[in-house]
Amino acid sequence: MALAPLSLVVVEAEFLVVTGRSGSGKSTLLNLLSTLDKPSHGEVMLNGVSLTLMNEKQIAHLRNSCFGFIFQMPHLLPEKTVLENVVLPFHYGKLPVEVDVEKRCSELLDYVGLGEFGLRYPDTLSGGEMQRVVFARALARRPEVIFADEPTGSLDAGNSKKIMRLLQEQVERGCTVIMASHDVDAVHYGTRIVHLDKVESSLRQEPV
Amino acid sequence: MIFHYHLFDMRDGWASLSRRPLRSLLSSLGIGIGVTALIAMLSIGEGAKKSALDKIASLGTDALRIENNSQAAFTGRNSLANISKGLVVADAEYLAEWLGTRGNVGAYVRRENVTISREGRSVVATVLGVSAGWFEAEKVQLQSGRSVNQGDITLRENVCVAGSRITTILGTAPGSSIMLQRFPSNLVGVLAPKGRLLTEGTGLSALDFDNTVILPIFSLQAIFPGKDEARLDGLVITLNDSDEASILSIGAQVEEILLVRHKGVEDYSLVIPLNLLKEARDSQRLFSLIMGTIAGLSLLVGGIGVMNVMLANIAEQTREIGLRMAVGASRSRIANLYLWNSFLLTMTGGIWGMAAGVILALFIQKYAGWDVAFSSFSLIVAPLSALITGIVFGVHPAVRAASLQPASALRDS
Numbered sequence: 001m002a003l004a005p006l007s008l009v010v011v012e013a014e015f016l017v018v019t020g021r022s023g024s025g026k027s028t029l030l031n032l033l034s035t036l037d038k039p040s041h042g043e044v045m046l047n048g049v050s051l052t053l054m055n056e057k058q059i060a061h062l063r064n065s066c067f068g069f070i071f072q073m074p075h076l077l078p079e080k081t082v083l084e085n086v087v088l089p090f091h092y093g094k095l096p097v098e099v100d101v102e103k104r105c106s107e108l109l110d111y112v113g114l115g116e117f118g119l120r121y122p123d124t125l126s127g128g129e130m131q132r133v134v135f136a137r138a139l140a141r142r143p144e145v146i147f148a149d150e151p152t153g154s155l156d157a158g159n160s161k162k163i164m165r166l167l168q169e170q171v172e173r174g175c176t177v178i179m180a181s182h183d184v185d186a187v188h189y190g191t192r193i194v195h196l197d198k199v200e201s202s203l204r205q206e207p208v
Numbered sequence: 209m210i211f212h213y214h215l216f217d218m219r220d221g222w223a224s225l226s227r228r229p230l231r232s233l234l235s236s237l238g239i240g241i242g243v244t245a246l247i248a249m250l251s252i253g254e255g256a257k258k259s260a261l262d263k264i265a266s267l268g269t270d271a272l273r274i275e276n277n278s279q280a281a282f283t284g285r286n287s288l289a290n291i292s293k294g295l296v297v298a299d300a301e302y303l304a305e306w307l308g309t310r311g312n313v314g315a316y317v318r319r320e321n322v323t324i325s326r327e328g329r330s331v332v333a334t335v336l337g338v339s340a341g342w343f344e345a346e347k348v349q350l351q352s353g354r355s356v357n358q359g360d361i362t363l364r365e366n367v368c369v370a371g372s373r374i375t376t377i378l379g380t381a382p383g384s385s386i387m388l389q390r391f392p393s394n395l396v397g398v399l400a401p402k403g404r405l406l407t408e409g410t411g412l413s414a415l416d417f418d419n420t421v422i423l424p425i426f427s428l429q430a431i432f433p434g435k436d437e438a439r440l441d442g443l444v445i446t447l448n449d450s451d452e453a454s455i456l457s458i459g460a461q462v463e464e465i466l467l468v469r470h471k472g473v474e475d476y477s478l479v480i481p482l483n484l485l486k487e488a489r490d491s492q493r494l495f496s497l498i499m500g501t502i503a504g505l506s507l508l509v510g511g512i513g514v515m516n517v518m519l520a521n522i523a524e525q526t527r528e529i530g531l532r533m534a535v536g537a538s539r540s541r542i543a544n545l546y547l548w549n550s551f552l553l554t555m556t557g558g559i560w561g562m563a564a565g566v567i568l569a570l571f572i573q574k575y576a577g578w579d580v581a582f583s584s585f586s587l588i589v590a591p592l593s594a595l596i597t598g599i600v601f602g603v604h605p606a607v608r609a610a611s612l613q614p615a616s617a618l619r620d621s
Contacts, residue, residue, distance in 0.1 A: 031615040034534075036533075036534060036613075036614040036618065037613065037615040037616075038613075060537065061536065061538075063533070063535065064536020069535070071618065075528075075531040075534075076531075077531070079224060089535040089536055092536035137535070
């Protein structure tokens with residue numbers, strides 16, 4: 001079993017930080033909550049609806065319209081420009097009629113400080129810049145929940161700080177952020193910390 | 209919306225293939241070679257078919273052609289000449305009577321390389337001495353004047369009808385006189401341009417109607433003596449009933465009649481163009497089977513190559529597939545993306561394969577002298593077979609990509 005049995009409730013506009021040692025199941029927990037993985041036992045509920053009962057299309061739609069993802073490694077499509085990478089989620093869901101997609105994505109790049117980088121390709125960016133592109137992509141469809149799995153794991157202190165501030169701003173705007181991290185500095189940005197300890201099969205929660 | 213998705217997946221597929229151009233090129237090579245083989249062979253087959261059909265149409269699908277073959281039959285067996293004299297006027301008369309209203313019989317004798325001249329201009333041509341029924345049996349049309357009639361034959365009139373090329377070269381028209389070697393003859397008619405009798409490979413003698421002078425049969429023998437007047441060089445029989453079975457049946461009966469009349473000596477050769485058509489069809493069927501097998505095998509090998517490359521691409525792009533799923537791509541969209549990949553690979557191969565096939569066919573036409581023809585069938589079948597290959601061999605990689613679990617795909621190193 002990759003994850004010890006646990007029961008966790010996350011409330012709206014919460015910045016939940018999941019900590020724990022390597023192998024404690026932080027990433028597994030995030031994958032289960034974000035539907036990237038299926039639980040072998042138990043249930044994941046969102047607004048009272050069981051995600052485990054949803055079919056594949058509904059889950060894909062949920063990921064596209066309600067969830068944003070930031071991974072430890074900045075996953076970008078190398079053959080697409082920075083702007084095209086940010087626009088990507090719009091190609092997998094309904095195009096919003098009232099929104100100029102390219103304009104919105106350019107604004108998001110401005111927001112993460114990469115307004116001039118839209119036409120560049122990912123291999124010309126630094127790790128910190130790529131992670132900010134990923135951040136902009138996560139925000140593209142105005143998600144209700146952002147899942148961030150070690151978002152600062154591959155960044156230097158300066159870039160880590162930028163990413164954490166951006167996440168904090170999203171929480172202030174009403175977005176829920178669930179972040180797995182063992183970065184001591186990053187933990188301080190959370191409004192609640194969940195500590196996973198596989199050995200003890202327990203969950204300790206402490207408000208910040 | 210669906211159009212937007214497909215357009216996006218197609219562009220993504222193309223971008224993905226462009227990342228590894230050499231691999232994509234090599235992969236499309238297999239399909240391209242298959243399509244090249246298909247186009248080249250179809251066009252060669254089509255050319256052969258067209259050439260055979262042209263030949264048969266030129267000889268007449270409702271015709272029977274008989275040529276005197278006594279020289280070959282008698283070689284080394286002079287005793288046979290005492291039994292049969294080869295084709296004679298009596299054969300033509302008998303067949304005309306036997307045939308009745310079922311068709312026309314035309315008899316002829318021919319002289320080659322006769323110099324035709326008028327007022328200092330000359331041309332070397334074939335001269336035919338024909339029976340009155342020949343014009344109808346050979347279905348020749350007149351451009352001007354009249355044809356040779358039974359009266360001309362009976363009275364051994366010194367009249368002739370010339371092919372259009374001859375009258376053009378000599379600058380003459382009906383009513384004037386032309387010289388056949390040193391014998392004058394009155395030109396009474398000009399044949400409409402008809403071209404050559406396509407006899408290659410049939411065993412029949414070639415004949416260019418436009419370069420032929422036609423005389424009454426006995427007039428020719430009077431001008432160019434030396435042969436038994438009763439002997440013929442050939443017969444042409446045209447049947448009114450164009451039914452295939454009827455033509456073949458009459459052909460068999462004519463052969464039987466001639467064999468009996470010639471006392472079992474085959475000193476003639478009977479060619480039934482309809483049989484040539486059947487032979488051409490059989491050859492065409494065999495050729496199509498062989499070429500279809502070769503092209504099919506090429507496409508199969510090409511398709512396996514495409515599948516191999518697709519699986520390699522998917523193995524390399526596993527994390528990207530996980531990423532696409534994370535941002536909302538459904539399994540069907542992932543499958544769609546990789547189907548577009550294989551479709552683009554095979555279609556690229558198909559397009560350059562078509563171009564290479566056309567070039568190869570033209571090259572063969574130029575340097576091997578084979579007839580080629582490009583039918584719309586081959587230009588549709590070739591890309592269609594590439595498309596089907598792409599879909600068939602793209603399904604397995606596409607399903608494999610779509611069945612990846614996003615979390616494990618994102619963890620892929």
